[in-house]
Amino acid sequence: GEDVEQSLFLSVREGDSSVINCTYTDSSSTYLYWYKQEPGAGLQLLTYNFSNMDMKQDQRLTVLLNKKDKHLSLRIADTQTGDSAIYFCAERDGNTDKLIFGTGTRLQVFP
Amino acid sequence: DARVTQTPRDKVTEMGQEVTMRCQPILGHNTVFWYRQTMMQGLELLAYFRNRAPLDDSGMPKDRFSAEMPDATLATLKIQPSEPRDSAVYFCASAPGGSEAFFGQGTRLTVV
Numbered sequence: 570g571e572d573v574e575q576s577l578f579l580s581v582r583e584g585d586s587s588v589i590n591c592t593y594t595d596s597s598s599t600y601l602y603w604y605k606q607e608p609g610a611g612l613q614l615l616t617y618n619f620s621n622m623d624m625k626q627d628q629r630l631t632v633l634l635n636k637k638d639k640h641l642s643l644r645i646a647d648t649q650t651g652d653s654a655i656y657f658c659a660e661r662d663g664n665t666d667k668l669i670f671g672t673g674t675r676l677q678v679f680p
Numbered sequence: 681d682a683r684v685t686q687t688p689r690d691k692v693t694e695m696g697q698e699v700t701m702r703c704q705p706i707l708g709h710n711t712v713f714w715y716r717q718t719m720m721q722g723l724e725l726l727a728y729f730r731n732r733a734p735l736d737d738s739g740m741p742k743d744r745f746s747a748e749m750p751d752a753t754l755a756t757l758k759i760q761p762s763e764p765r766d767s768a769v770y771f772c773a774s775a776p777g778g779s780e781a782f783f784g785q786g787t788r789l790t791v792v
Contacts, residue, residue, distance in 0.1 A: 600779070602780075602781070604783075610785065611771060611783040611784055611785045611786050612771065612773075612783040613783075614780055614781070614782060614783075617779075617780055657723065659781075661781070665735065665736070666711055666728070666730060666735065666775075666777075667725070667728065667735075667736060668713055668725065668728070668773070668775075668781055669725060670715075670722065670723040670725075671722075672722045673722060673723070
Protein backbone atom coordinates (compact mmCIF):
# COMPACT_ATOMS: atom_id res chain seq x y z
CA GLY A 570 0.00 0.00 0.00
CA GLU A 571 0.92 3.63 -0.13
CA ASP A 572 3.14 5.12 2.55
CA VAL A 573 4.79 8.52 2.73
CA GLU A 574 7.44 9.26 5.32
CA GLN A 575 8.95 12.52 6.49
CA SER A 576 10.99 13.68 9.43
CA LEU A 577 8.94 15.59 11.98
CA PHE A 578 11.04 18.66 12.66
CA LEU A 579 13.59 20.92 11.00
CA SER A 580 15.13 24.02 12.47
CA VAL A 581 17.16 26.47 10.37
CA ARG A 582 18.63 29.93 10.69
CA GLU A 583 17.11 32.74 8.70
CA GLY A 584 18.91 33.15 5.38
CA ASP A 585 20.12 29.55 5.25
CA SER A 586 18.71 26.91 2.93
CA SER A 587 16.19 24.38 4.18
CA VAL A 588 15.93 20.88 2.79
CA ILE A 589 12.87 18.82 3.64
CA ASN A 590 12.97 15.18 2.66
CA CYS A 591 10.28 12.65 1.87
CA THR A 592 10.21 9.00 0.85
CA TYR A 593 7.28 7.26 -0.76
CA THR A 594 6.53 3.67 -1.53
CA ASP A 595 3.85 3.43 -4.16
CA SER A 596 5.46 2.25 -7.37
CA SER A 597 2.69 3.51 -9.61
CA SER A 598 2.74 7.09 -8.34
CA THR A 599 2.20 9.59 -11.04
CA TYR A 600 2.08 12.82 -9.03
CA LEU A 601 4.06 13.98 -6.04
CA TYR A 602 3.18 17.13 -4.13
CA TRP A 603 4.46 19.57 -1.56
CA TYR A 604 1.97 21.49 0.55
CA LYS A 605 2.50 24.19 3.16
CA GLN A 606 0.26 24.63 6.19
CA GLU A 607 0.47 27.69 8.38
CA PRO A 608 -1.13 27.68 11.84
CA GLY A 609 -4.90 27.61 11.72
CA ALA A 610 -4.98 27.49 7.93
CA GLY A 611 -5.64 24.99 5.20
CA LEU A 612 -3.05 23.34 3.01
CA GLN A 613 -1.52 25.49 0.32
CA LEU A 614 -0.20 23.71 -2.75
CA LEU A 615 3.42 24.68 -3.34
CA THR A 616 4.46 22.45 -6.16
CA TYR A 617 3.73 19.17 -7.81
CA ASN A 618 5.79 16.82 -9.95
CA PHE A 619 5.07 14.21 -12.44
CA SER A 620 7.03 11.19 -11.30
CA ASN A 621 9.20 11.37 -14.43
CA MET A 622 10.42 14.89 -13.70
CA ASP A 623 13.77 14.93 -11.88
CA MET A 624 13.82 18.55 -10.94
CA LYS A 625 11.51 21.52 -10.76
CA GLN A 626 12.35 25.04 -9.68
CA ASP A 627 10.06 27.91 -8.83
CA GLN A 628 11.69 31.03 -7.37
CA ARG A 629 13.14 29.99 -3.99
CA LEU A 630 11.75 26.49 -4.16
CA THR A 631 13.53 23.55 -5.78
CA VAL A 632 12.07 20.07 -5.88
CA LEU A 633 14.34 17.12 -6.58
CA LEU A 634 13.09 13.63 -7.32
CA ASN A 635 15.15 10.46 -7.14
CA LYS A 636 12.78 7.99 -8.69
CA LYS A 637 15.05 5.01 -8.15
CA ASP A 638 15.18 5.59 -4.40
CA LYS A 639 11.60 6.97 -4.24
CA HIS A 640 12.97 10.08 -2.57
CA LEU A 641 11.58 13.60 -2.95
CA SER A 642 13.09 16.74 -1.48
CA LEU A 643 12.02 20.34 -1.17
CA ARG A 644 14.75 22.95 -0.92
CA ILE A 645 13.90 26.46 0.21
CA ALA A 646 16.64 28.95 -0.56
CA ASP A 647 17.23 31.98 1.68
CA THR A 648 14.73 30.74 4.26
CA GLN A 649 12.65 33.47 5.89
CA THR A 650 10.63 33.57 9.11
CA GLY A 651 7.50 33.54 6.96
CA ASP A 652 8.49 30.09 5.76
CA SER A 653 7.88 28.69 9.25
CA ALA A 654 5.07 26.18 8.78
CA ILE A 655 4.35 22.50 8.39
CA TYR A 656 5.34 21.08 5.03
CA PHE A 657 3.54 18.01 3.75
CA CYS A 658 4.69 15.63 1.09
CA ALA A 659 1.94 13.72 -0.72
CA GLU A 660 1.67 11.11 -3.43
CA ARG A 661 -1.23 10.46 -5.71
CA ASP A 662 -1.70 7.02 -7.15
CA GLY A 663 -1.89 7.28 -10.89
CA ASN A 664 -4.41 4.47 -11.13
CA THR A 665 -6.76 5.07 -8.24
CA ASP A 666 -6.33 8.86 -7.76
CA LYS A 667 -5.85 8.20 -4.05
CA LEU A 668 -3.94 11.10 -2.44
CA ILE A 669 -1.90 10.14 0.62
CA PHE A 670 0.03 12.50 2.88
CA GLY A 671 3.11 12.15 5.01
CA THR A 672 3.19 13.21 8.66
CA GLY A 673 4.40 16.68 7.79
CA THR A 674 7.69 18.37 8.70
CA ARG A 675 7.49 21.33 11.04
CA LEU A 676 9.98 23.94 9.85
CA GLN A 677 11.11 26.46 12.41
CA VAL A 678 13.14 29.44 11.26
CA PHE A 679 15.10 31.34 13.88
CA PRO A 680 16.87 34.69 13.49
CA ASP B 681 -10.53 33.30 -7.83
CA ALA B 682 -11.61 29.65 -7.76
CA ARG B 683 -11.42 27.99 -4.37
CA VAL B 684 -12.80 25.12 -2.35
CA THR B 685 -15.38 26.37 0.14
CA GLN B 686 -16.15 24.57 3.38
CA THR B 687 -18.91 25.33 5.84
CA PRO B 688 -19.10 25.80 8.72
CA ARG B 689 -15.61 26.99 9.62
CA ASP B 690 -16.13 26.11 13.26
CA LYS B 691 -18.62 23.83 14.93
CA VAL B 692 -19.07 23.06 18.60
CA THR B 693 -21.60 20.39 19.41
CA GLU B 694 -22.60 18.10 22.21
CA MET B 695 -21.83 14.43 22.17
CA GLY B 696 -24.58 12.46 20.47
CA GLN B 697 -25.62 15.23 18.12
CA GLU B 698 -25.55 14.97 14.36
CA VAL B 699 -22.94 17.04 12.53
CA THR B 700 -22.98 17.84 8.82
CA MET B 701 -20.01 19.44 7.11
CA ARG B 702 -20.29 20.79 3.59
CA CYS B 703 -17.85 21.33 0.79
CA GLN B 704 -18.21 23.13 -2.51
CA PRO B 705 -15.47 21.91 -4.83
CA ILE B 706 -13.94 24.06 -7.53
CA LEU B 707 -16.17 24.11 -10.59
CA GLY B 708 -15.08 21.49 -13.08
CA HIS B 709 -13.09 19.41 -10.60
CA ASN B 710 -14.25 15.80 -10.73
CA THR B 711 -12.39 14.38 -7.74
CA VAL B 712 -13.24 15.30 -4.15
CA PHE B 713 -11.38 14.19 -1.01
CA TRP B 714 -12.28 14.33 2.69
CA TYR B 715 -9.49 14.36 5.28
CA ARG B 716 -9.37 14.57 9.04
CA GLN B 717 -6.42 16.24 10.77
CA THR B 718 -5.48 15.66 14.39
CA MET B 719 -2.25 16.13 16.29
CA MET B 720 -1.93 12.43 16.95
CA GLN B 721 -2.90 10.98 13.57
CA GLY B 722 -1.92 13.73 11.17
CA LEU B 723 -3.86 13.90 7.90
CA GLU B 724 -6.07 10.86 7.44
CA LEU B 725 -7.92 10.21 4.20
CA LEU B 726 -11.53 9.45 5.10
CA ALA B 727 -13.13 9.11 1.68
CA TYR B 728 -12.92 10.31 -1.89
CA PHE B 729 -15.13 10.57 -4.93
CA ARG B 730 -14.61 10.69 -8.64
CA ASN B 731 -17.43 12.04 -10.77
CA ARG B 732 -19.62 11.92 -7.64
CA ALA B 733 -19.13 8.18 -7.19
CA PRO B 734 -17.41 7.03 -3.99
CA LEU B 735 -14.09 5.35 -4.78
CA ASP B 736 -12.81 4.57 -1.33
CA ASP B 737 -14.25 5.24 2.10
CA SER B 738 -12.19 2.68 3.98
CA GLY B 739 -10.69 5.38 6.17
CA MET B 740 -14.05 6.29 7.62
CA PRO B 741 -15.70 4.73 10.69
CA LYS B 742 -18.71 3.24 8.93
CA ASP B 743 -21.00 3.05 11.89
CA ARG B 744 -21.21 6.81 12.39
CA PHE B 745 -19.70 8.55 9.39
CA SER B 746 -21.19 8.97 5.94
CA ALA B 747 -20.01 10.92 2.91
CA GLU B 748 -22.07 11.82 -0.13
CA MET B 749 -22.09 14.01 -3.21
CA PRO B 750 -25.70 14.93 -3.90
CA ASP B 751 -24.54 16.88 -6.94
CA ALA B 752 -21.32 18.03 -8.56
CA THR B 753 -21.26 21.26 -6.56
CA LEU B 754 -21.72 19.79 -3.09
CA ALA B 755 -20.02 17.16 -0.98
CA THR B 756 -21.17 16.38 2.54
CA LEU B 757 -19.62 14.57 5.49
CA LYS B 758 -22.00 13.58 8.23
CA ILE B 759 -21.32 12.22 11.71
CA GLN B 760 -24.18 10.69 13.64
CA PRO B 761 -23.91 10.38 16.58
CA SER B 762 -20.86 12.52 17.22
CA GLU B 763 -18.32 11.63 19.93
CA PRO B 764 -15.56 13.64 21.63
CA ARG B 765 -12.92 11.62 19.76
CA ASP B 766 -14.30 13.04 16.50
CA SER B 767 -12.94 16.45 17.46
CA ALA B 768 -10.56 17.44 14.69
CA VAL B 769 -10.20 19.67 11.66
CA TYR B 770 -11.93 18.23 8.62
CA PHE B 771 -10.62 19.22 5.22
CA CYS B 772 -12.12 18.88 1.80
CA ALA B 773 -9.99 19.01 -1.33
CA SER B 774 -10.88 18.92 -5.01
CA ALA B 775 -8.90 18.14 -8.11
CA PRO B 776 -9.38 17.98 -11.84
CA GLY B 777 -8.49 14.63 -13.32
CA GLY B 778 -4.87 13.76 -12.66
CA SER B 779 -3.53 17.09 -11.48
CA GLU B 780 -3.23 19.46 -8.53
CA ALA B 781 -5.49 19.05 -5.52
CA PHE B 782 -6.70 22.20 -3.79
CA PHE B 783 -7.82 22.35 -0.19
CA GLY B 784 -10.54 24.24 1.58
CA GLN B 785 -9.89 26.09 4.84
CA GLY B 786 -11.31 23.26 6.91
CA THR B 787 -14.06 22.82 9.49
CA ARG B 788 -12.86 22.75 13.08
CA LEU B 789 -15.15 20.38 14.95
CA THR B 790 -15.28 20.25 18.73
CA VAL B 791 -17.50 17.65 20.36
CA VAL B 792 -18.04 18.21 24.07
